[in-house]
Amino acid sequence: MNNVDLKQIKAVAFDIDGTLYRAWKFNLRIAPYFLFHSFFFLKYGLVRNIMHRTEPTPEFVKLQASHMAKKLKCSPEEAEQRLEKIIYKGLEKYFVNLKPCKGALEFIHKLKDNGYKLGLLSDFPPEQKGDIWGVRDLCDVVLGSEEAGALKPDPTPFLRLAKEFNLPPEQILYVGNHHKYDILGAHNAGMKTAWLILPHCGWIGKKSKIADLTFWHYNQLSDWFFGSE
Incomplete structure (x- = not known):
């Protein structure tokens, strides 16, 4: 080695x-879901780019929601709820039976x-x-x-x-x-x-x-x- x-x-x-x-297999699975939530995923991608460059913080979840709220023009609480529903919980079913x-x-x-x-x-x-x-x-x-x-x-x-x-x-x-x-x-x-x-x-x-x-x-x-x- x-x-x-x-x-x-x-x-x-x-x-x-x-x-x-393989990521491409998963991306094919979620294509309809992604298109349905395309605006949200676009903003989420921008926020994750910010978070990849952010210094470590114990308030990661709240900071991410705060950035997302600015992108979506909503409250941080609503942004956190939508992140949970669309990203964290919403994608779970697409991993079932993924090879x-x-x-x-x-x-x-x-x-x-x-x-x-x-x-x-x-x-x-x-x-x-x-x-x-x-x-x-x-x-x-x-x-x-x-x-x-x-x-x-x-x-x-x-x-x-x-x-x-x-x-x-x-x-x-x-x-x-x-x-x-x-x-x-x-x-x-x-x-x-x-x-x-x-x-x-x-x-x-x-x-x-x-x-x-x-x-x-x-x-x-x-x-x-x-x-x-």
Whole structure:
């Protein structure tokens, strides 16, 4: 694994959205819902861009609602209620029966069987996705970055993850699909990183100068850890 001593890795943590499942599959599912709430999603996207650049705060939920209220020209209380209804609760049903990336669950189970600690760190509440194909019950740490008061790539949620693992960051491999938020954020927090890209990007040789590993199929990640069988 690209200049990484696997003996140093004691835990592997995963982003969820776009990492344990392909984002394009989810986007196809929610297309009608997105179009119906297109104005709200547009404003929400602008607010999340602000929150990605905001300093950590224990008042994350209220601050996000405050920004949303300005965009929607409503009260913060109404904005918070609409966020809960449309984003947090409204999207839950679209995760039901969503298929994970091929090989992802097998790799995670193999990690567990070989004594690695497991974790999830997402910018959205992990509970929104239910049991996450049983992965949630296998994890030592499950964390939504909003709980930590800051979205990725801020180092705060990554350092909170390391603290809950009771491990130094350099002993954790973080797996994600978003280069700026997942890979750069985890790298800057001192973690090792594995970047999941789309297959066609892998076929043309796309690489990251920051990630310790670039892959497009979980079998590749498994082979780097355990060797091909």
